[in-house]
Amino acid sequence: MRTRRAPLWLKVAAAGLAAALVAGVGFVGVKLFTLRSSIVSAPLNLGTDHTALPVDRGTDPLQILLLGTDSRANTGGRYGGDPSSTGSGNSDVMMLMQLSADRERVTVVSLPRDLLTTIPACTDPATGEVYPEQQFSQLNMALSYGGPGCTVAAVNELTGLEVDHFMMADFNAVKELTTVIGGVDVCVNEPINDTYSKLVLPAGVSTVQGEQALAFLRTRHAFGDGGDRGRVRAQQSFLASMARKLTSEGTLTNVPRLYAIAEAVARNLTVDEGLAQIPSLLALADRVKSVDLGKVAFVSLPTTLYEPDPNRLVMKDEEGQRLFQILREDGDVTAESGGGKGTAGGRPAATSEADGDEDGSTGGEAGGAVDEAAGPGTADAGTASGTADDAEEPAFDAAAQPVQVLNESGTGERAQDVAAHLRSLGYDQAVPAPAEGTSPATQILYAEGFEEVARALAAQLGVPEPSVLSGGTQDGVAVVVGQDFTSGTKLADTSGLAGGLSGQTADQVTCQQSGGF
Structure with missing residues (x-):
């Protein structure tokens, strides 16, 4: 039986492909050698x-x-x-x-x-x-x-x-x-x-x-x-x-x-x-x-x-x-509450790091524990109502707290909607305020003395810890409704960190607050 010979074009193509593969392997080898020679160990x-x-x-x-x-x-x-x-x-x-x-x-x-x-x-x-x-x-x-x-x-x-x-x-x-x-x-x-x-x-x-x-x-x-x-x-x-x-x-x-x-x-x-x-x-x-x-x-x-x-x-x-x-334990710092080996859940809360300046000086971040004797956000006969599940009832009069709501979501009447929701929770002074532009992330900004109020509002609205920031407002608290909060009364849940740890996950979009340098 005669053996069928491959056509000339196929031989040429195969030879060309083989040459290209060899050249490609050689090229990669040279490149890897070049990279290796650049790395300092x-x-x-x-x-x-x-x-x-x-x-x-x-x-x-x-x-x-x-x-x-x-x-x-x-x-x-x-x-x-x-x-x-x-x-x-x-x-x-x-x-x-x-x-x-x-x-x-x-x-x-x-x-x-x-x-x-x-x-x-x-x-x-x-x-x-x-x-x-x-x-x-x-x-x-x-x-x-x-x-x-x-x-x-x-x-x-x-x-x-x-x-x-x-x-x-x-x-x-x-x-x-x-x-x-x-x-x-x-x-x-x-x-x-x-x-x-x-x-x-x-x-x-x-x-x-x-x-x-x-x-x-x-x-x-x-x-x-x-x-x-x-x-x-x-x-x-x-x-x-x-x-x-x-x-x-x-x-x-x-x-x-x-x-x-x-x-x-x-x-x-x-x-x-x-x-x-x-x-x-x-x-x-x-x-x-x-x-x-x-x-x-x-x-x-x-x-x-x-x-x-x-x-x-x-x-x-x-x-x-x-x-x-x-x-x-090769555990998970984003695990939900409930404890278990290798998770952050079910453990006492770790608090945020103290402020330390990069050139060796330490600055005091605006805000802190609210003075229980006097000043904004102080304890009163009335306290904030409608707090988040399992959250401690804050020691301040919600009705007396100045809260501005800014719509930077690019959608509808979000400032009015969120302000109305907060008023239903007892924050009687929650009002919409003018906003410019849009923000990818919802944030809560607070003036000095209003940190406790800001964190209570964050729990109400589902705003993650990295987006609760000191500054950006002269008085009280400002709720900035971002593009991640275009509907509803609570921000869509992201995994976040468990156990009170400070930080964020990669799926959380966050913005930085100016330090007023």
């Missing part, structure tokens, strides 16, 4: 008593320490010449990220730069010098004791966890990453013109990238009271917005786009030796690509002022250890 843990066990990046929970250094190296003097920012600089952004073993959750805990803690003895890998243990040392200084591995050792000491990897980015990494992904949407309630960080934004939603993205993350003065709390909230909001963008555009499942991101940051990224291979970095993207945004949680470490020096912070031990216990 450093030892994972410089602690002298380090005894890490091996971790399986595919099946174990992973702890990854994210660091942002303020080093001015390779910036050409563009950001000033702070003597403390030579060499590795200080780690002004510190976030501990846990990837759950079941690939269903990501928890990111923000650690304030002014936190006083124990920095264990560390050995500098370059010089062999041993830095002795430091008691009550500022956490962000650990970077100067030999590099990021000493910060890893300090975080292990603080949390009782074992950090598996670290990633340290510099100023250029932030600029290049935000540029390659096409920017990140951020929201501010008032125009921002911060002469310190050079952040300039109009009121409302803006897309920032490059220098403006870096300024948004670095600013010490633009948000809240100009301290650590406002900055941490802004960073959490920024990362939540970035997560929404990457998810909506399918970036985490798009290998060419992932490569572009890796290429953008590799030149400015320092990682531990276990992440120095590009496939290892891409494997992390595979771990998080299918996580629901409601299970991506950004949590603030519960802290309080350090009494001998109110410019510094210390962890609230009970609340902080409760948070770390959840992480040690």
Whole structure:
């Protein structure tokens, strides 16, 4: 029997395809080699008593320490010449990220730069010098004791966890990453013109990238009271917005786009030796690509002022250890109430972190506990009625509280509707007020002395904790109805954080309040 010969065109096509595949593999190989040669690595843990066990990046929970250094190296003097920012600089952004073993959750805990803690003895890998243990040392200084591995050792000491990897980015990494992904949407309630960080934004939603993205993350003065709390909230909001963008555009499942991101940051990224291979970095993207945004949680470490020096912070031990216990159990900080192993539900509430300024000073955020003796929001014979289920009855006269309702939803007569609903709950002075523009998120803003009223209203309307902000109104409370609240009398539920933890999830859109710098 004669063998049928393949037509010439098919042979040519097959040869061409084979050549293209070989060329493509070679191209990818060259690109991966180029990327690998750009990545700087450093030892994972410089602690002298380090005894890490091996971790399986595919099946174990992973702890990854994210660091942002303020080093001015390779910036050409563009950001000033702070003597403390030579060499590795200080780690002004510190976030501990846990990837759950079941690939269903990501928890990111923000650690304030002014936190006083124990920095264990560390050995500098370059010089062999041993830095002795430091008691009550500022956490962000650990970077100067030999590099990021000493910060890893300090975080292990603080949390009782074992950090598996670290990633340290510099100023250029932030600029290049935000540029390659096409920017990140951020929201501010008032125009921002911060002469310190050079952040300039109009009121409302803006897309920032490059220098403006870096300024948004670095600013010490633009948000809240100009301290650590406002900055941490802004960073959490920024990362939540970035997560929404990457998810909506399918970036985490798009290998060419992932490569572009890796290429953008590799030149400015320092990682531990276990992440120095590009496939290892891409494997992390595979771990998080299918996580629901409601299970991506950004949590603030519960802290309080350090009494001998109110410019510094210390962890609230009970609340902080409760948070770390959840992480040690590979638990869920977004779990509903009801308790159970590894959940935040059913536990005493952890309170928000105290305010600490990024340059070492501590500001007092406007608002606080209402004076029970006199002033707005004071106790009276009458109390607010119709409070949320299981909420404590507030100690103020609801009928006497000035409440303005602004419609920034872009829909109908929402200010009138919500004000009428609040009057039915006993807030007799709730009235609609003029509003300009639109806001993506519903917020409750309060003047000094009205925090308790604001939080009671938040419970009534289902407004999440990150959207209850000091400032933005001269008197009383302002309820800003956003585009997420176009109907009904209670905001559609988002997962949020359980157990009284402070922070937000990636599915929550939040705006920043100007600090009046």
